[in-house]
Amino acid sequence: MGVSTASPEKxxxxxxxxxxxxxxxxxxxWYDLADAVRTAGRDPGIRxxxxxxxxRGFNAGVDIKELQRDAGHRALVGANRGCYEAFAAVYECEVPVVAAVNGFCLGGGIGLVGNADVIVASDDATFGLPELDRxxxxxxxxxxxxVPQHLMRALYYTSRTATAQELHAHGSVWRVVPRAELAAAALELAQEIARKDGCLIRLAKAAINGIxxxxxxxxxxxxQGFTFEANLSGVADRVRDTFGKDTFGKEDQQS
Incomplete structure (x- = not known):
């Protein structure tokens, strides 16, 4: 359990x-994830x-139970900073990041894949922000x-999700494959990228981020400022206390 790393190929x-x-x-x-991605990007041998x-799924966001156990705001501030660091680590990674998404990708998961360079998804993958319900x-x-601006707003206001196939149609998901083939498809793309010159691929990443x-x-x-305002005002607690079963049909209460 936790965040682990491996180097299956050069x-x-x-x-x-x-x-x-x-x-x-x-x-x-979130901090462990940020550290792992940043460490990988700094390795000159990684492309x-x-x-x-x-x-069951790629990411369900922050651990709401951890927030609810904290009588103050320490956990909230920690989650905000941790998400900020993890999302930034993906975006600023010196080499391209391929996100391999299985099942649900919600809340903080959107922050990760939205900052990735390429997304490969399983055919059962769904993407969304249930933040207003959490x-x-x-x-x-x-x-x-x-997704396009108006669709983003509709998904945000309704807490609905979009499928991998729908995102593929919008051009934001590179490939949609059966779940059993996800790891191989992501690795195949990574291999193609890794065959490029190491120095040039890093320059390319910096150039694309720059524009x-x-x-x-x-x-x-x-x-994030509005998230903190919602918590200080008591709105966040009121909303969190009203939902019993989460998206996954269990008392997991994650967001």
Whole structure:
């Protein structure tokens, strides 16, 4: 359980997240993920990072139970900072990051894949931000990188999800494959990227980030301010206390 890394082939680092039952990350988990991605990017022998997850789904966001156990705001601040660091680590990784998405990709998961360079998804993958149902805000910055602006707003306001096939139609998912083929498909793409010159691929990543029309770090930080306001005002607690069963049909209460 936790964040692990492996190097199955030359030039490729696989970062795997495993936090049962639904990969809702505790505060330390976000920092561990950020460290693993940054360490991989700084390794001169690595030319591509694959971000993947074990279990029922790719990511279910933050561990809401951890927030509810904290009578103050320490856990909330930690989750905000941890997510910020993990999302930034993916975006700023010196080499391309391929996200291999299985099952649900919700909340903080959108922040990760929205900042990745390429997304490969299983045919059962779904993407969404149930934040308004969880007493939270944020990651609209990253959802807007996956779907057109008005669809992003509709998904955000309704907490609905989009399928991998729908995102593929919008051009934000590179390939959709059967779940059993996901790891191989992501590795195949990583191999193609890793065959490029190591110095040139790093220059390419820096160049593409440099022409990005959206400053993802600043825009996400702006969103986080409203999340904290919702918590200070008591709105977040009121909303969180009203839902019993989560998206996965269990009392997991993750977001």
């Amino acid at each position: 030039g490729i680092r696989v970062v795997t997240v495993d936090f049962p039952p639904v990969n809702a990350l505790p505060v330390q988990g 591509c990072v694959v971000l993947t997850a074990r279990g 007493g939270a805000l944020g990651a609209a910055t990253h959802l807007a990188r996956l 990005d029309p959206v400053d993802v770090r600043r825009s996400y930080r702006f969103e």
